[in-house]
Amino acid sequence: MQEPLKTLSFSLIICTYMRPQSVLQLLRSVQEQTLYPDEILIIDGSTNQETAQILEENQFPYLHYYAVPPEHRGLTKQRNYGIERIGTTMEIVCFLDDDIVLEKDYFQQLLQTYQSYPEALGVGGYIMNESECEFVGEPYHPKTDEFYFDGWTRKEGSRFILRKKLGLDSDCPPGYASLYSHGRSVGFLPPSGKTYEVEMMMGGVSSFRSEVFKTLTFSTYFEGYGLYEDADFTLRVSKIGKLYVNTAAKLCHYHADSGRPNQYQYGKMVVRNGWYVWRVKNPNPSLQAKIKWHSITILLTVIRFTNTFTTKKRKEAFTEAVGRTMGWWSLWWNKPS
Incomplete structure (x- = not known):
């Protein structure tokens, strides 16, 4: 050493x-x-x-x-x-x-x-x-199912493809949160x-x-x-x-499994903690930002429910989706503070 x-x-x-x-x-x-x-x-x-x-x-x-x-x-x-x-x-x-x-x-x-x-x-x-990135250089015109940044591209997941089609994609580079949150993490950096x-x-x-x-x-x-x-x-x-x-x-x-919460609790945390972080970024969101945040949250929950039929880990997908649903409903009477 x-x-x-x-x-x-x-x-x-x-x-x-x-x-x-x-x-x-x-x-x-x-x-x-x-x-x-x-x-x-x-x-x-x-x-x-x-x-x-x-x-x-x-x-x-x-x-x-x-x-x-x-x-x-x-x-x-x-x-x-x-x-x-x-x-x-x-x-x-x-x-x-x-x-x-x-x-x-x-x-x-x-x-x-x-x-x-x-x-x-x-x-x-x-x-x-x-990292799932591939270097393609500049200029490059990414396809609908691709995310492109600084000369690198990667395949988009179904959630981002749907968000693009619905006009709900993030308007910020990786590592930044939009005014309606749900941005791309630094994991999207090349x-x-x-x-x-x-x-x-x-x-x-x-x-x-x-x-x-x-x-x-x-x-x-x-x-x-x-x-x-x-x-x-x-x-x-x-x-x-x-x-x-x-x-x-x-x-x-390497994502060790020990010490992690069950999928139901994880799903609740995704929504409730996500709401908390959104308000740290944007404590007084506009009506448009509110509509987009809730729309994306509901969309991601629906996608997780459909994973019950499209993935091998059906039980995990279903219980996480239920947790997300309960987490979203709880915001209406018990918001994080």
């Missing part, structure tokens, strides 16, 4: 829940980095001792393990718990989901971005094993090796200047699994400064 000269001190926070083998795999990829963290904080919400035991058996430099009490369990609570315990000299705070494996120069690419863009308050990495300005990042592959946490924390509205907590937080950060995604800071995300 060879460390080149660096000018920014940085802390790595890994929040985990019942995934000891995933944490070990991630830490082994951290150990191979060309730039190693000044400290690693494992914030463990597990209800057993398996993660603690595996870290006792496998030692890593500068690692600090914290088993959080029950009242601090949940992704956003655990992140805030970790932030309170970083070293006072840390300039950058990095977050990684526990089911990730890094390319060897991930941190080096990430920190170099802060030097190239000194105004950056946050920088995100790029999940390369979820693997170009470039750095793109955004207003939203994925929390599990993110980093921020430590000064951000003097005024902002992760919202505890997002309980447990914390779906869309990253969109909420980064939208709030982008209101006070600039955010970027460096597609040269590469990693793989």
